Structures are given as C-alpha cells and as structure tokens.
Amino acid sequence: MAMRQFDINNRICFIFWEKIMKHIILIPGMLGAGCTKVAEILGKKLNLECINTEKIVKRIVTEGRLSYTELEAMTLSGEINLEEVIQSIVLDYLSEGNVIVEGRSAFLVLDRDVDLKIFLFADTEFRVNRIAERRGIALDEAREAVRESDEDRSGLVKRLYRKSWLDPTLYDMLINTANLKFEAVAEIIRTALENKYEKE
Structure with missing residues (x-):
C-alpha cells in the first residue's frame, strides 16, 4: 500500500512538473x-x-519574402549559408524551450544540453518502402533518396562533431522503428523523459 502511494505521489509530481518545465x-x-x-x-x-x-x-521564405527558387539561388551562389541560418533558428527555438527538433535539423545541435537525444533508425528496405509510399514515388527513386540522405547526414555529423552519426555516445537512446508502431515509439520516449526526472 505504501509503495503504491509512493508511485501515485511520484506520478502526481511528474504531471505537475510536466506543466511547468520547458522541455527540449x-x-x-x-x-x-x-x-x-x-x-x-x-x-x-x-x-x-x-x-x-x-x-x-x-x-x-515567408519572413524573407523570398520564393524557394530565390532561396536556392542565393544558397548556391554562396550569398547565404543556409545551414548556418537553419542552425541559428534552431538555437532560437532551444532558448525558448518547449520544443521537439526532429530530423536533419536535430543533428545541427547535438552538442547542446537538452532533455533527451533520441536517434531513430530502421533497416534500408523498411525506409525505402516507407519513403516510396509517403512520397508516391518508385522504389528505385526512394532508394536513391535514402542513400543520398544517409550520406548527407553522415557527412554532417562527421564535419560538425568528428564522429560517426551512428555513434551511440551521441544519443541518450537509439530506437529501431522497423517493428514498432510510431505511437509506441513516442510512448517509449515519453516514459524515458518521465523516468529521467523521477530518478533525479
């Protein structure tokens, strides 16, 4: 009974903390x-x-009143460094808190102190099939998109941190999503966040 009461109190504290903390x-x-x-x-x-x-x-594009074509041209000409601009904007979001940064942009701030860093991965064929379905493209085209993305993200992490993007020490957790529903993956992360602060 005492243990159950302890668990309930912990849960109540987490719900309260969840409302006042600014998670990243x-x-x-x-x-x-x-x-x-x-x-x-x-x-x-x-x-x-x-x-x-x-x-x-x-x-x-919206704030700069640019077209995507103009932004691409400015990037290719070297007039702006799009990666640095994106990184700067991500850092602004991090300073405000209450945000999830996902995908390629998250790699730009891996060296920052945040609540959790969760790396999602899956086998190539799973990803190829998913991209083909999501974008409505042929499997060969999806396979090329996956290959190019892997090369880009691998190179990005190598350049910024001198490490492999698959290095587990960069992250708090790595999750293989191939055999899990995305809802289940999200719940794993939510539980990890809860457990992190209950432990402290």
Whole structure:
C-alpha cells in the first residue's frame, strides 16, 4: 500500500512538473525511420512544438519574402549559408524551450544540453518502402533518396562533431522503428523523459 502511494505521489509530481518545465527533445535519425511522425505524436502528448528543416525553410521564405527558387539561388551562389541560418533558428527555438527538433535539423545541435537525444533508425528496405509510399514515388527513386540522405547526414555529423552519426555516445537512446508502431515509439520516449526526472 505504501509503495503504491509512493508511485501515485511520484506520478502526481511528474504531471505537475510536466506543466511547468520547458522541455527540449531532439529526435535525429534516418530518413524514413519516422522522425516526423514520432515527433508529432510526442508533441501532442507533451504539448510541445515540433520543428524540422522543412518548417524552418518555410519560415525563412515567408519572413524573407523570398520564393524557394530565390532561396536556392542565393544558397548556391554562396550569398547565404543556409545551414548556418537553419542552425541559428534552431538555437532560437532551444532558448525558448518547449520544443521537439526532429530530423536533419536535430543533428545541427547535438552538442547542446537538452532533455533527451533520441536517434531513430530502421533497416534500408523498411525506409525505402516507407519513403516510396509517403512520397508516391518508385522504389528505385526512394532508394536513391535514402542513400543520398544517409550520406548527407553522415557527412554532417562527421564535419560538425568528428564522429560517426551512428555513434551511440551521441544519443541518450537509439530506437529501431522497423517493428514498432510510431505511437509506441513516442510512448517509449515519453516514459524515458518521465523516468529521467523521477530518478533525479
């Protein structure tokens, strides 16, 4: 009875803490492993804003009154360093808190002190099939997209941190999403967040 009361008190404390804390969660991972979907589900559970490269680029275009073509031209000409601009915007979000950064953008701030860094991965064929279905493209095209993304993200982490993007020491947890529903993955992360602060 006493143990059950202790668990209930812990849960009540976590719910209260959950409302007043400003969480920051990074969900970097492989293209097609479900970073966006998991982040959206987790964001609803924890009432956190979700951002990624696509949303940030839309913000840059809107606030800068640029077309995507103009932004691409400025990037290719070297007039702006898009990666640095995206990183700066992500850091602004981190300073405000209550945010989940997912996908490629999360790799840009792996060296920052946040609540959790969760790497999502899956086997190549799972990711190829998912990208083909999500984008409505042929499997060969999806396979090329996955290959290019893996090369890009691997190179990014190597350049920024001198480590392999698959190095487990960069993350708090690595989750294989191939055999899990995204709802279950989001719940694993939510539980990890709860357990982290109950432990403290």
